[in-house]
Amino acid sequence: MAGFEFGCTIRWLVAKTIRAGVLHNLVGESSDDSVFQKGSLQVPVVRTSTPRSSILSWGGVARLSLAILIPLLILRWLxxxxxxxxxxxxxxxxxxxxxxxxxxxxxxxxxxxxxxxxxxxxxxxxxxxxxxxxxxxxxxxxxxxxxxxxxxxxxxxxxxxxxxxxxxxxxxxxxxxQFAAQQINTAVNSVTSLAAGIGRxxxxxxxxxxxxxxxxxxxxxxxxxxxxxxxxxxxxxxxxxxxxxxxxxxxxxxxxxxxxxxxxxxxxxxxxxxxxxxxxxxxxxxxxxxxxxxxxxxxxxxxxxxxxxxxxxxxxxxxxxxxxxxxxxxxxxxxxxxxxxxxxxxxxxxxxxxxxxxxxxxxxxxxxxxxxxxxxxxxxxxxxxxxxxxAESPAEEGPPPAVPVTADGDSSDRE
Structure with a gap:
């Protein structure tokens, strides 16, 4: 009986932790805490929702606008x-x-x-x-x-x-x-523009x-x-x-x-x-x-x-x-x-x-x-x-992936 009550307590804490993580993501708050702690009990938090994209921030909008405007301005002013x-x-x-x-x-x-x-x-x-x-x-x-x-x-x-x-x-x-002489005379008459071009x-x-x-x-x-x-x-x-x-x-x-x-x-x-x-x-x-x-x-x-x-x-x-x-x-x-x-x-x-x-x-x-x-x-x-x-670098070996837990406390891979 005591074991059953302890299991229920664990499931309640996990469900509450997940709801808190989802709420933080929805309101745009971020936290580096990956462990929920109450007293001496520590429960890992597995977030099941995607954090809000940084492109929705003012910085992301500004970078996107510059990425679009700069090529257009270059083509316009080239x-x-x-x-x-x-x-x-x-x-x-x-x-x-x-x-x-x-x-x-x-x-x-x-x-x-x-x-x-x-x-x-x-x-x-x-x-x-x-x-x-x-x-x-x-x-x-x-x-x-x-x-x-x-x-x-x-x-x-x-x-x-x-x-x-x-x-x-x-x-x-x-x-x-005669044609060559005419071309030479034309070149001589435009000597001013030629000198300006050479000076430039x-x-x-x-x-x-x-x-x-x-x-x-x-x-x-x-x-x-x-x-x-x-x-x-x-x-x-x-x-x-x-x-x-x-x-x-x-x-x-x-x-x-x-x-x-x-x-x-x-x-x-x-x-x-x-x-x-x-x-x-x-x-x-x-x-x-x-x-x-x-x-x-x-x-x-x-x-x-x-x-x-x-x-x-x-x-x-x-x-x-x-x-x-x-x-x-x-x-x-x-x-x-x-x-x-x-x-x-x-x-x-x-x-x-x-x-x-x-x-x-x-x-x-x-x-x-x-x-x-x-x-x-x-x-x-x-x-x-x-x-x-x-492509040639081997994938980095890390710890096994955490098992996500749903809000009602059930494990997704429970048999």
Missing amino acids: PLFGEVLVLLFGAALLASALSPPATWLERRGIPRWLGLLLLYLLLLVLLGLILSLAVPVIGTEIERLTQLLPSLVSAGHAQLRSVPLLGNITISPGDIV LVLNFLLVVVLAYFIAVDAGAGEKVVTRFVPPTYRPHARRLMADSAQRLSRWLWAQGLVMLYFAFALGIGLKLLGVPFAFSLGAVGGVLEIIPYAGGAVAALLALLSGFMVKPILALWVLLYYFVVVEVEAHVIAPAVLGHVIGIHPAAIIVALVVGAKALGIIGALLAIPVAVVITVVLDEVTATWEAE
Whole structure:
């Protein structure tokens, strides 16, 4: 009899405890107590209702509203602030390229700000050296072009007439020269707008250089700004993403510079040996345009084809063959040796990224397509690694699950 009364007391206490827990959940109160105690008697509480979702709180509503509004505002204001975003991204890209050598100098006792100034000075000296070597040659070839343009046009017209399918062309060399003169006069008349555009380009370049310096001089500034808007749970992922992105972008930028130098020298020297007019100028143009993979080199090759065709058609064929040799060496020897696995993007994906970037922002979009693709690749790698780690990690062994008890005191697994 005493045992029966003790059992009834236990059931009454459990039922009362469960009702109290359900009531706490309904009114939104929370308690960390998992044991109900009365005197020396302790009964574990098994909550059978789901706590109120945090999304119904004011904080949850605010976070949900921001998650909806921020993408809409970005899409709405992107045309207005697109140039600012491009400048910021360019500055971040340059800062990521300068940070590793600045860190290397800092570890050897040179202050970071001084190391960055030395790097800027070194880049300025290299740029001045390249310009001092290239400008005289290019200037001489441009002067030669102005002198030989009429004869080149006449030779090109004669070559076209020698082709059977193009022999009925009625355009005379004089018409071509007159058209070129009109275009030159139009360009001269718009020299004011051209100067304004060049001045704006120089100003934007200086802004990128200054912003990159201030971003790189404080190594943790970017991480602090970004992690401030990231929930604490995801901050380790955000730090890894930023570190990996900065490392890959830095390596890609330096490696891409080496690829551009290879393309400029290989194309210029090869065209000179083939006897193509303005070979060094075409090589310099090709090296600069190679910052946009595939597309830049193709533009330089097209100009070289036209220049060679004006001399004789067979020379244009040799130019085309030599261009394919340069591209194949770049794709299978230079790029794997220099870039390695820095990008980790399939060539088809690179072409798609270039097309999307050019469609969205024109030339600027094409320039930024590969860096953006690199960042997206880093994000996808991080997400994939996280999923694989969660899938391979064994489940943590814990205590056996508690048996829920209903409000009337009956166990749910009672036989």
